[in-house]
Amino acid sequence: xxxxxxxxxxxxxxxxxxxxxxxxxxxxxxxxxxxxxxxxxxxxxxxxxxxxxxxxxxxxxxxxxxxxxxxxxxxxxxxxxxxxxxxxxxxxxxxxxxxxxxxxxxxxxxxxxxxxxxxxxxxxxxxxxxxxxxxxxxxxxxxxxxxxxxxxxxxxxxxxxxxxxxxxxxxxxxxxxxxxxxxxxxxxxxxxxxxxxxxxxxxxxxxxxxxxxxxxxxxxxxxxxxxxxxxxxxxxxxxxxxxxxxxxxxxxxxxxxxxxxxxxxxxxxxxxxxxxxxxxxxxxxxxxxxxxxxxxxxxxxxxxxxxxxxxxxxxxxxxxxxxxxx
Amino acid sequence: xxxxxxxxxxxxxxxxxxxxxxxxxxxxxxxxxxxxxxxxxxxxxxxxxxxxxxxxxxxxxxxxxxxxxxxxxxxxxxxxxxxxxxxxxxxxxxxxxxxxxxxxxxxxxxxxxxxxxxxxxxxxxxxxxxxxxxxxxxxxxxxxxxxxxxxxxxxxxxxxxxxxxxxxxxxxxxxxxxxxxxxxxxxxxxxxxxxxxxxxxxxxxxxxxxxxxxxxxxxxxxxxxxxxxxxxxxxxxxxxxxxxxxxxxxxxxxxxxxxxxxxxxxxxxxxxxxxxxxxxxxxxxxxxxxxxxxxxxxxxxxxxxxxxxxxxxxxxxxxxxxxxxx
Numbered sequence: 001x002x003x004x005x006x007x008x009x010x011x012x013x014x015x016x017x018x019x020x021x022x023x024x025x026x027x028x029x030x031x032x033x034x035x036x037x038x039x040x041x042x043x044x045x046x047x048x049x050x051x052x053x054x055x056x057x058x059x060x061x062x063x064x065x066x067x068x069x070x071x072x073x074x075x076x077x078x079x080x081x082x083x084x085x086x087x088x089x090x091x092x093x094x095x096x097x098x099x100x101x102x103x104x105x106x107x108x109x110x111x112x113x114x115x116x117x118x119x120x121x122x123x124x125x126x127x128x129x130x131x132x133x134x135x136x137x138x139x140x141x142x143x144x145x146x147x148x149x150x151x152x153x154x155x156x157x158x159x160x161x162x163x164x165x166x167x168x169x170x171x172x173x174x175x176x177x178x179x180x181x182x183x184x185x186x187x188x189x190x191x192x193x194x195x196x197x198x199x200x201x202x203x204x205x206x207x208x209x210x211x212x213x214x215x216x217x218x219x220x221x222x223x224x225x226x227x228x229x230x231x232x233x234x235x236x237x238x239x240x241x242x243x244x245x246x247x248x249x250x251x252x253x254x255x256x257x258x259x260x261x262x263x264x265x266x267x268x269x270x271x272x273x274x275x276x277x278x279x280x281x282x283x284x285x286x287x288x289x290x291x292x293x294x295x296x297x298x299x300x301x302x303x304x305x306x307x308x309x310x311x312x313x314x315x316x317x318x319x320x321x322x323x324x325x326x
Numbered sequence: 327x328x329x330x331x332x333x334x335x336x337x338x339x340x341x342x343x344x345x346x347x348x349x350x351x352x353x354x355x356x357x358x359x360x361x362x363x364x365x366x367x368x369x370x371x372x373x374x375x376x377x378x379x380x381x382x383x384x385x386x387x388x389x390x391x392x393x394x395x396x397x398x399x400x401x402x403x404x405x406x407x408x409x410x411x412x413x414x415x416x417x418x419x420x421x422x423x424x425x426x427x428x429x430x431x432x433x434x435x436x437x438x439x440x441x442x443x444x445x446x447x448x449x450x451x452x453x454x455x456x457x458x459x460x461x462x463x464x465x466x467x468x469x470x471x472x473x474x475x476x477x478x479x480x481x482x483x484x485x486x487x488x489x490x491x492x493x494x495x496x497x498x499x500x501x502x503x504x505x506x507x508x509x510x511x512x513x514x515x516x517x518x519x520x521x522x523x524x525x526x527x528x529x530x531x532x533x534x535x536x537x538x539x540x541x542x543x544x545x546x547x548x549x550x551x552x553x554x555x556x557x558x559x560x561x562x563x564x565x566x567x568x569x570x571x572x573x574x575x576x577x578x579x580x581x582x583x584x585x586x587x588x589x590x591x592x593x594x595x596x597x598x599x600x601x602x603x604x605x606x607x608x609x610x611x612x613x614x615x616x617x618x619x620x621x622x623x624x625x626x627x628x629x630x631x632x633x634x635x636x637x638x639x640x641x642x643x644x645x646x647x648x649x650x651x652x
Binding site: 051064 | 369370372376377390506596599600602603607608610611612615624628635636637638639642645646
């Protein structure tokens with residue numbers, strides 16, 4: 001990873017913000033690096049750019065490894081480009097130790113967009129630092145939106161916690177399966193149900209696509225007993241042959257319309273802003289609390305924890321009480 | 327989910343703690359429910375029981391849906407029971423909306439342990455409340471350790487954020503694959519590498535087991551250029567026929583010895599305690615901060631956010647400044 005220097009000077013930040021607004025790809029890349037490196041200036045930048053955000057439509061694409069999510073992302077991107085829309089793609093891989101976490105094949109596949117100024121692709125990964133990846137992905141999306149992206153695509157692997165959080169961020173979430181997913185559907189059922197707005201059975205030219213579609217349809221029927229207001233459609237695609245992509249786009253658009261008519265887009269946006277505010281507050285409180293003195297007190301107490309039989313609960317209490325006295 | 331009442335009286339809590347120490351299964355179940363429901367008394371309980379914790383050995387088992395993790399867990403549990411060891415099993419499914427998230431098949435498979443007082447099984451899921459599942463699973467493990475478990479097995483699906491966090495908690499993490507995983511290995515490579523202490527190729531009587539083993543071995547060889555001090559062994563098993571389980575146990579034991587000799591077990595424990603203390607502090611700070619007045623101020627500001635063009639960063643700042651003035 002190339003370390004980015006923190007832009008200290010205020011006018012340097014303003015210049016960066018201006019270049020982002022102009023859609024300058026290098027400026028966008030730089031801003032996302034600031035976010036990844038958790039540089040304080042990133043926050044100022046997001047604050048400054050805020051009025052420009054929130055207008056992009058966010059699509060989440062998730063599914064098991066090998067389901068063809070990148071190929072599908074590429075096919076959708078091509079279609080959006082033909083409609084004249086600018087696309088930002090954030091590939092989130094919580095397990096990759098490489099920034100630019102996409103595997104080689106994905107990069108090659110995405111290379112077709114390298115010369116297209118209307119497409120911006122960024123891979124994000126979280127090595128070591130647990131947590132925060134969903135938040136950083138969301139902030140990167142805000143930068144892309146400020147730079148003029150009409151569509152943001154989040155590509156994630158699996159249905160773990162990070163993926164659930166990102167699905168919560170997206171307006172429309174596609175869950176991508178393959179004909180071979182049959183066995184997994186039972187096991188993944190609950191999680192899939194929770195996050196899918198549209199199901200995609202990709203690689204549908206292989207045997208078993210209809211069975212997977214049937215399994216999904218049955219699950220949805222069972223669920224519909226509980227009166228959901230949106231029933232996820234199921235679309236078969238062969239992304240690497242561009243088959244089924246138009247049908248998929250129609251379903252995405254239908255879901256978009258549905259959200260808009262019910263006022264749910266605005267609802268989601270406010271919920272995102274609320275969560276974001278809470279996260280920032282939590283971070284600031286922690287930063288203010290963990291002074292060098294308290295860090296030292298924690299380190300020292302951990303050395304003596306066995307003799308003193310103090311639990312983390314007791315230890316936290318002690319540190320918090322010192323605060324009150326101070 | 328059965329809602330648990332909060333035990334308010336101090337002697338009620340002491341009684342619960344005493345029953346947990348005696349290994350009373352109902353008391354253990356009650357305590358874990360208190361943790362899941364985030365009842366304040368859970369904390370007092372964990373504080374009281376702390377001196378008894380930390381002695382159990384923690385094994386994480388993760389892998390894609392359908393890899394046979396539950397069958398493997400059952401086979402390992404049987405072996406540990408023959409050695410006279412008590413086993414606590416925590417099945418973590420971040421995506422299941424059911425508490426007791428295991429699918430029916432798993433429950434039936436685990437039914438053999440229902441009458442064994444030396445085995446305690448608990449499923450945990452996180453519906454809605456994002457985050458915190460890894461923390462709750464760890465706290466549940468502490469209760470099981472206090473109740474006398476010698477071995478704790480965490481069973482998780484996939485390699486998402488929650489799984490990474492739980493792997494961080496475990497002493498030895500098994501990554502379970504199947505012969506069909508070949509395609510996924512490339513894609514999952516990085517994440518697997520990061521968390522696996524032992525690789526298990528389960529269902530190894532199917533075609534492709536040797537190829538998967540070879541792929542893994544090659545990956546490990548590439549990695550060994552970077553001088554790791556532990557190279558994850560690869561074990562083939564057929565868990566439902568109890569094949570390869572003894573070999574797997576040997577590798578787990580070898581990893582345990584390795585950690586102990588290098589002082590890494592103690593290191594890991596201190597790191598867990600440190601992280602835990604920080605989490606508790608963060609929670610207490612947030613609880614203290616979000617008074618009804620601030621909650622109201624946040625809700626009101628969100629209503630006006632579009633007219634005022636204030637970003638979440640600005641909003642958080644404003645709320646935090648009110649604090650200073652107060």
